[in-house]
Amino acid sequence: MSESQSNKIPIKQIDLDATKQRVHTRFVTGFYQNIRVASMYFFLALFLLLPWLRYDGRQAIWFDVPSQHYYIFGMTFLTQDFYFIAAFALIAAFTLFMVTVFAGRVWCGYACPQTIWTHLYQHIEKWVIGDRNKRIKFDKAPMSPTKVFKRSLVYLIWFILSVITAATFVSYVAGTEYIFGSWQMLGFIPFPDWPTWIWVSMFIFTFATYANAGYMREQMCIQICPYGRFQSVMFDKDTLIVSYDYERGEPRGPRKKGTNPDHLGDCIECTMCVQVCPTGIDIRDGLQVACIQCAACVDACNEIMDKVGYPRGLIRYTTER
Numbered sequence: 001m002s003e004s005q006s007n008k009i010p011i012k013q014i015d016l017d018a019t020k021q022r023v024h025t026r027f028v029t030g031f032y033q034n035i036r037v038a039s040m041y042f043f044l045a046l047f048l049l050l051p052w053l054r055y056d057g058r059q060a061i062w063f064d065v066p067s068q069h070y071y072i073f074g075m076t077f078l079t080q081d082f083y084f085i086a087a088f089a090l091i092a093a094f095t096l097f098m099v100t101v102f103a104g105r106v107w108c109g110y111a112c113p114q115t116i117w118t119h120l121y122q123h124i125e126k127w128v129i130g131d132r133n134k135r136i137k138f139d140k141a142p143m144s145p146t147k148v149f150k151r152s153l154v155y156l157i158w159f160i161l162s163v164i165t166a167a168t169f170v171s172y173v174a175g176t177e178y179i180f181g182s183w184q185m186l187g188f189i190p191f192p193d194w195p196t197w198i199w200v201s202m203f204i205f206t207f208a209t210y211a212n213a214g215y216m217r218e219q220m221c222i223q224i225c226p227y228g229r230f231q232s233v234m235f236d237k238d239t240l241i242v243s244y245d246y247e248r249g250e251p252r253g254p255r256k257k258g259t260n261p262d263h264l265g266d267c268i269e270c271t272m273c274v275q276v277c278p279t280g281i282d283i284r285d286g287l288q289v290a291c292i293q294c295a296a297c298v299d300a301c302n303e304i305m306d307k308v309g310y311p312r313g314l315i316r317y318t319t320e321r
């Protein structure tokens, strides 16, 4: 791979509204995607269920800011113990940096909330509208009652998920009993009986979730996330990266089934690696800041290699060395 290729960063437009040029990801299965989906939904379940856990008669993890008591299972911290939190944050940050040096962007691909929620929101689109080709066609189609209905349904489900996310997030501070158990009647309609700070927090977290996972999506990773930006300084020749085997794949080109012409490399130019990429990039252009190393392109290309009878690993986890 030439140096100019490895430096190519295909950020063609700076527009944080990813819906204007939606990346319609083709969902793929495979070894890495199975690990990834298991990891992502494990963390999602953990986030949603932890506030419901009880320990010693109270919420097991509860950052009770109004009373300035912070409960983590059996331990109680007061505001003056905050240096523990600072120490914990430092340890977490340095652990993340160390993992990045060896394993690359595993956090981005397998555990980052932005990746998890974007994956979830894209699944909703797939469920309501259909697979990748149907979604592309749907976007291009003129406005019609079906289009309005399906789009509204997607937005409604996104909104409900955003409210659930916000309520869960705030319940770590306000307590689940207060968030989900305080109701008053407005006429015949039950309405949450929350103080202003909870309403404001709910609004901020609902808006942030909806905007990040529904609108900004991959633009969040490419344009905004500071971790995505500065981790390139943590990469060295031995860091694990997802990479296309340029020597083996080029010159790329389509061919008849069952043939392997001498003048062509192993890449059959099926573009499957691009279609499955959640950030819409082409890994064959080299290592890029937009690559969250989810390995979807690895699984997609392996599937193609199996079909055409070539060895797996044209795109694979490897190191620069």
Ligand code: SF4
Binding pocket: 244, 249, 252, 266, 267, 268, 269, 270, 271, 272, 273, 274, 284, 300, 301, 304, 314, 315
């Ligand atoms: S999936 Fe593999 S064979 Fe297909 S275009 Fe990508 S690198 Fe080439």
Ligand code: SF4
Binding pocket: 242, 273, 276, 277, 278, 279, 280, 281, 282, 283, 290, 291, 292, 293, 294, 295, 296, 297, 298
């Ligand atoms: S290039 Fe491959 S590993 Fe990188 S984000 Fe796209 S699909 Fe994931």
